[in-house]
Amino acid sequence: MTVASYYLGAMLATVKRDAVIFVSYRFRFAGQAVAMLFTLAMFFYISKLVRPDAVGPHSHYYAFAVVGIVIMAVLTSALSTSQVVRMELMQGNFERILISPMGPVGGVVAVAAFPILYSIFFASAMLTLAVGIFGIPVHTLGIPLALVVAALAAVAFACIGFLFVAALLAFKSASGATWVIAGLSLLGGAYFPVRLFPGWIRWTSEVQPFTPSVDLLRHLLVGTKTVQPVWAELIKLGAFTAALIPLSIGLLWLAVGWSRRRGTITEY
């Protein structure tokens, strides 16, 4: 076996571990499914109130909003990695990760994997329900490229989550994740088009990976026009992801090293 296969095996083992723990709470998925249905139904009726001149007919807005909701699920999960790591710290399990050959950075990536994979599964299920029950029109031809975009977006969001883990390890606090999720949902156009923003604030939708992700997924899945050409949006998302990977992993390494030197790495 190569070294890479050991790392991959350890990460897959961590995903399996978290899946086993998740499934052991038998009603958790059922509860989430019910909440998902209520959310879809609520937006279905809210969409009937939308003025056609803003985003088109109400069915268009509903499809627009559903894509925003599903990608918000992935974003929320990715940015909650610091909470998962805090839980590992509190239970004394992070110490075990620290003494593993996988190492602290590999361990953080591993513990982030299941929640993000599950959120992608959950988002897909939500989209399927929205198609099946509420009849949103999905472009099946766009699904393969949408999966690529979703994967890029998930990696970019995971990297933002790692920045919060770095903050948690270094300063024992990562309380900013909640307002970043709220801010991105607002400024990234999760529930309404960013062109409704006044010009002075519209730049904020250009400097983070959420806007191109949600814009591209809407275009590919429900045919909404993109703000910029598709290729430009793809390059932008790819560039954000490519920049965030070394930045987040580098800062995570620095935070681990700093907290090992300070002696605070196992504190919470």
Place this chain on the structure above:
Amino acid sequence: MIGRAAAATSDALRNEGARSAAIEPTPTESLVSLEGVWRHWGRGRNRWAVLRDINLQVAAGTAICVSGGNGAGKTTLLRIATGILSPDTGRVSIDGITPDGNWRQYHQRIGYLSAGDRGLYARLSARAHLDYWAKVAFMPRADRRPAAEEALVRFGLSQLANRRADRLSQGQRQRLRLALSFVHRPSVLFLDEPRNSLDSDGLEILMGAVGELFARGGSVIWCSPLGEEQPMMFDRRLRIEDGTLVPA
């Protein structure tokens, strides 16, 4: 009292009269090496040295007992030895490998039992814990399942293999934590207060596992609170006093 093989106790280790004899390198090649380790806690006026210039060489196939009062620095010493914490100054190595030099190889060589009863996933079974750790410890695929099964048997957990950790008694949880420290067959074992919650059977099981570690040339650094009865013969007994290692 369960003694380990007398043959493993070298002549040099019996001579513990002088402090220097207790902390200087043994005549055999060192497996574990701590050189000039200092560690402070606190900041500014509240900064104090918990470990002062620790030098410790542990030869292959030997056992060291480090005792100390509460807050003496035993756990800090083990956390530095395992690479969890960095020393302020000094160097830690196993087989010449440092944690920062090669994290993977360093940590493939060590097993660690932390103090207390944490470090388990409440809803995972004993077997799932061992299977998981065997993978995370980078054991070769062919060795994982046999090693996990062997650890279940060795630590008396076979009947409890499918029981969730939160449904185990404290002593059973400690056995599982010990099994996790041994399952990947480390060459050096760092045990922080391993007797915690163990009954006499549990202690005997632990001694058996330690004996097996010695048989394959491994070493043990065993930390215990001052005054605790020791269940085995150690090659050296040391005590942390004012941040330094002295013969116990």
